Ligand SMILES: *Cc1c(COP(=O)(O)O)cnc(C)c1O
């Protein structure tokens with residue numbers, strides 16, 4: 240077996256150091272596993288995220304996968320002013336299905352195709368949002384069957400976006416929260432690789448967001464919204480690997496932000512705990528990141544502490560103000576991204592981030608899938624349009 244193949248087939252525990260070659264997702268100690276550290280940060284001229292080939296267990300299979308990664312970094316003054324800091328935004332909404340999940344899905348599906356997940360005949364995921372759409376899209380591109388487990392009460396509009404890639408969609412009755420673990424067990428019995436939010440292969444692809452941020456110019460801090468902790472885990476692994484490989488001299492602080500109505504990781508951080516206790520989550524406009532029992536919660540705590548960062552939470556009013564600021568800069572994002580911007584502002588106001596710090600906030604997904612906003616409209620007949628057009632810009 241090649242060294243790459245061995246690395247791709249091995250799983251290690253960040254917490255206790257245990258190692259296994261079983262296709263496991265969790266360590267016996269209960270913590271999530273990930274692939275062994277790669278210290279080969281060689282870059283190639285491959286497309287998108289595949290450029291960081293030394294850090295990845297597989298190469299691009301081509302096709303739409305080549306369009307994943309290399310997302311833009313922009314720095315609108317109005318957004319920096321709102322946050323009160325030198326702020327850049329990494330626009331993950333530019334991915335093929337509109338979120339960073341594509342990094343994880345593209346890599347995981349390529350690894351499954353290369354036989355790294357054992358003898359599986361299909362892939363699957365538990366999601367009713369971006370991850371479902373992303374996994375289904377990359378499975379379709381690889382001509383792999385895909386099964387998506389959604390909650391029974393999923394809105395029809397969301398089903399439509401997932402259904403375009405023609406996966407088997409199963410509406411599941413009962414405790415949707417239990418499905419995360421249960422799907423992994425069932426997947427093993429049915430030879431289906433469940434590519435859930437923080438599984439090792441998904442984390443391996445999702446680490447490329449932070450790789451790209453750091454190789455552009457290492458910021459003092461990276462701020463991201465957090466839900467399951469899969470993306471955050473990837474960011475932590477990325478900065479450790481780049482540092483170990485000598486590609487960066489300094490590790491940026493990793494700051495993670497949750498919506499306060501459902502913020503179990505932030506609560507544990509504030510208490511100084513090393514483990515996250517599940518909460519009774521309340522409604523929030525940032526519903527896509529409202530995870531009351533995050534599978535990689537403890538790993539996120541470790542990531543923030545290890546890098547000198549924080550985990551904080553913001554209320555929905557702060558999120559609304561951030562969302563408006565982003566929209567006024569012409570940037571359409573999912574609500575979770577506004578949570579990250581509101582969190583950045585909070586960290587600057589509290590003095591936790593210096594006003595002259597270089598900060599990159601990750602805008603994890605596009606707002607173009609989210610049709611929930613309300614609209615003020617004017618109305619006119621063709622003959623009366625004159626009067627309306629005269630008024631355009633009058634309120635500036
Ligand atoms: C999935 C997702 C998140 C949260 O990422 P986790 O890996 O679950 O912590 C944040 N924003 C968007 C747009 C997402 O799709």
Ligand SMILES: [Zn+2]
Nearest residue numbers: 252255266268
């Ligand atoms: Zn362990």
